[in-house]
Amino acid sequence: MNVLSGLGHGWHNVINANGLTITAVGMLLVFISLTIISIIIGSTPYLLKIIERYFPEQEEEIRNSGVKKVSETEVVAAISAALCHNIKSSN
Amino acid sequence: MDFFLEFFRTTGFYLMTPGNFMMIVIGLVFIALAIIKHYEPLLLLPIGFGMIVGNIPSLASMPLGVYDAGSVLHYIYFGVTQGIFPPLIFLGIGAMTDFSTMLSNPKLILLGAAAQIGIFLTLIGALYLGFTPQEASSIGIIGGADGPTAIFLTAKLAPHLLGAVAIAAYSYMALVPVIQPPVMYLLTTKKERLIRMKPPRTVSKREKILFPIIAFLVSALIVPGSLALIGMLFFGNLLKESFVTERLAQTARTALIDIVTILLGLTVGASTQAQTFLTKQSILIFGLGAASFAVATAGGVLFAKIMNLFVKDKINPLIGAAGVSAVPDSARVAQIIGQKEDPHNHLLMHAMAPNVAGVVGSAIAAGFLWSLLVK
Numbered sequence: 118m119n120v121l122s123g124l125g126h127g128w129h130n131v132i133n134a135n136g137l138t139i140t141a142v143g144m145l146l147v148f149i150s151l152t153i154i155s156i157i158i159g160s161t162p163y164l165l166k167i168i169e170r171y172f173p174e175q176e177e178e179i180r181n182s183g184v185k186k187v188s189e190t191e192v193v194a195a196i197s198a199a200l201c202h203n204i205k206s207s208n
Numbered sequence: 209m210d211f212f213l214e215f216f217r218t219t220g221f222y223l224m225t226p227g228n229f230m231m232i233v234i235g236l237v238f239i240a241l242a243i244i245k246h247y248e249p250l251l252l253l254p255i256g257f258g259m260i261v262g263n264i265p266s267l268a269s270m271p272l273g274v275y276d277a278g279s280v281l282h283y284i285y286f287g288v289t290q291g292i293f294p295p296l297i298f299l300g301i302g303a304m305t306d307f308s309t310m311l312s313n314p315k316l317i318l319l320g321a322a323a324q325i326g327i328f329l330t331l332i333g334a335l336y337l338g339f340t341p342q343e344a345s346s347i348g349i350i351g352g353a354d355g356p357t358a359i360f361l362t363a364k365l366a367p368h369l370l371g372a373v374a375i376a377a378y379s380y381m382a383l384v385p386v387i388q389p390p391v392m393y394l395l396t397t398k399k400e401r402l403i404r405m406k407p408p409r410t411v412s413k414r415e416k417i418l419f420p421i422i423a424f425l426v427s428a429l430i431v432p433g434s435l436a437l438i439g440m441l442f443f444g445n446l447l448k449e450s451f452v453t454e455r456l457a458q459t460a461r462t463a464l465i466d467i468v469t470i471l472l473g474l475t476v477g478a479s480t481q482a483q484t485f486l487t488k489q490s491i492l493i494f495g496l497g498a499a500s501f502a503v504a505t506a507g508g509v510l511f512a513k514i515m516n517l518f519v520k521d522k523i524n525p526l527i528g529a530a531g532v533s534a535v536p537d538s539a540r541v542a543q544i545i546g547q548k549e550d551p552h553n554h555l556l557m558h559a560m561a562p563n564v565a566g567v568v569g570s571a572i573a574a575g576f577l578w579s580l581l582v583k
Contacts, residue, residue, distance in 0.1 A: 126338045134344070136335040140328035143576050144321075150430045150572050151321040151565060154423050158314040161415050161422075168414075 223265035227482025235259030235477065241382065248382035248537070251355065251473055255378055258477020274478045285475040288370065291363045293472040294356035295440040300465025301356075301535070301567065302420070302444025303457045310561040311415055312408035315519065316527070320565025322511030323531025324573050326351030326504025330496050331577075337492055342366045345577040347493050350377045351500025352570030353384070353532035357437060359476070361574040365581055371479035372490040376497035378476070384537040385544075387498065388529050391505045392545055396525050400513070401549045403524040405558045413449070420445040427572055434575025438568065504532040508562060523558075530559035533566030 131137065216222055238256025242249035261281070262273060271278040274285040287293040310317060331348030339347060346362035346369050358377035362370050380387060420442035427438045447457040479485075508531030512523045526546050530539040539559035546555040 126336055128336065130338055131332055131335045134335050134341040136332045136341075136344070139341070139577075139580065140332055143328050143573055144325060146431060146576050147324045147569050147572050148318070148321045150427050151317045151569055153426050153430075154568070155314040155317040157422050157426065158311055158317070158415075158419065161311075161418060162412070165412065165414055 218267055220264050220266070223267070225265065225482060227486045228263040228265050231263040231480055231482045231485065232260050235263070238379075238477075247385075248378070250469060251378050252382050254470055254473025255375065255477035258474040259480050260477075261474070262478030262481050273481060274475055275481065275484070281475060281478050284471050285479065287468075288359060288374075288472060288475055288479070289363050289367055291360045291436070293468050294360035294363075295436045296468045297356040297465055297472070298437050298440040298571075299444040300460045300462075300468070302441040302446075303448045303460035304465075305441075305445060305448075305535070305564055305567075306560075307419055307445065307564055308411045308416065309408050309557045310564055311411045311419055313558070313561055315515070316523070316558065316561035317565040318515065319508050319512055319523075319528045319531040319562035320533070320567075320569045321531075322528065323504045323508035323533075323562070323566050324352065324569045325507035326353075326500045326502075326532065327570065327573050329503050330500035333496055333499065334492075337496075339492075340366075342581050342583070343369055345581055346373050347496050348500065349373075349570070349574055349577070350380065350493075350497040351504045351532070352566070352573060353377070353381055353501060353504065353534040353538065354567060354570045355381060356472075357533075357570050357574045359472070360437060361578055364578050369489070369493065371476065371481075371485050372487075372493045373497075374476040375480055375485075376494050378473075379494075380497050380501050381534045381537065384501070384532075384534045385541055387501045388505045388532075388538060388541050389545060391502050392509060392526055392529050392541075395506060395509045395513075398549060400516075400525050401546060402553070403522050404550070404553050405524055405527075405555070406521050408557060413451075416449040417446070420449065423568065427568065427575075431572050431575040431579065433577075433579035434571045437571040437574065441567065441571065501532065505529045505538075508532065508566075524553075524555055527555055527559040527562055531562040531566045531569070533563065533570050535563050535567060536560065538566075539563040 235256045235258070238252045238259065241247045242252035242256060266272045271282070273279060274281045276282055327348045330351045331344045334344035334347040335341065342365040346358070346366040349358045349361045350373060352358065355374065355377045359370065359374050362373040366373075424438060424442040428435045444457070444460050447453045447460060508528035509525045510528070511531075512525035512528030516522050516525070524546060526542040527539075530542050532538050539556055542559040543554065543556040546553045
């Protein structure tokens with residue numbers, strides 16, 4: 118613990134501890150890592166399209182995705198109910 | 209009478225110092241903020257109560273506090289000092305995080321990277337003030353707005369600052385709705401705050417499963433020091449997205465994370481004994497911590513504005529503030545400020561992308577600093 122003692126405070130501490138280099142390299146590494154992840158994520162859908170030609174996503178996988186499949190009639194009914202509720206509450 | 213006086217000398221009333229009393233009052237303020245203002249109650253309440261527990265004075269011969277070998281609190285605090293609790297919390301976070309919005313608009317990940325500037329500029333500030341590189345890194349990581357990451361790195365590099373860094377990190381995380389808005393208003397115009405973003409596309413199940421594996425490999429191979437945190441985060445997410453380990457995912461995002469949060473919050477609070485906590489260092493750490501949050505917010509917002517110079521689909525710069533990884537509070541702040549300008553503009557789902565990217569970014573930054581400065 119050398120806070121405000123020993124070296125004291127000043128830019129020489131930053132220079133001696135390579136503070137600017139640490140900052141530059143650290144930010145660069147964070148950006149490189151996240152940029153690579155971003156590029157891979159961006160290209161995954163295209164890659165998956167090619168894979169799906171040979172290994173199509175099975176019906177069971179879609180069912181397991183947690184999204185319940187609903188018919189068009191059910192969607193229309195839900196929208197109507199919401200609109201009806203909205204009109205009633207605004208009156 | 210002598211017997212009574214002898215006993216009285218062992219009580220907290222007799223041994224209480226003004227410092228202990230002050231810390232107990234601060235603990236009560238934390239509890240009040242949690243209950244009345246609902247500021248991060250899951251964290252502030254255990255920490256606040258821990259502060260009271262840690263500042264009840266006792267005889268030196270009685271091992272009761274977190275620093276007394278053999279005490280119950282000391283054993284629990286082992287999980288903090290050895291960096292066991294933070295990765296377990298990351299497991300739970302991974303199991304409850306939906307990365308869909310990030311996967312649907314991957315360029316927003318860069319906002320999470322930009323906000324990490326708060327960590328490194330604060331590191332420079334701390335070095336300037338005379339802290340050692342290890343101490344400066346532990347203070348800088350507060351700017352990551354990620355409590356577990358801050359605790360993990362501080363436990364590895366500067367364990368003597370653990371109490372102050374943890375309290376600063378969690379206090380400022382709770383104060384995100386207070387710290388961020390002024391910076392966001394200052395750096396954006398009304399026109400920018402009104403920008404509406406394209407709704408995110410639907411993400412396939414295969415993408416969601418591949419993401420944690422790919423992201424883990426990239427992060428851990430570039431910065432192996434981030435392995436413990438990033439590994440657990442993405443492992444938790446794989447448990448969730450695979451749909452074949454629902455029981456494990458459920459446990460990780462409920463019981464496990466709750467138990468660890470209780471133990472971590474209570475012992476971190478109890479580590480703020482006045483004798484070790486009330487120092488000039490702690491005041492400097494709190495000052496630098498506030499600055500780091502503001503700088504991180506500014507970094508995210510400004511980078512969003514820079515990105516807008518190059519991208520076709522404009523980004524609302526408010527979501528840049530969510531690049532600090534206080535999940536989901538900073539995303540919620542972006543949503544609230546956006547809705548003040550346009551009540552029909554829903555930024556939350558967009559803001560979640562830089563928000564979760566910020567978690568990954570701060571863990572990578574912590575891994576880098578640990579690899580570089582470990583003795």
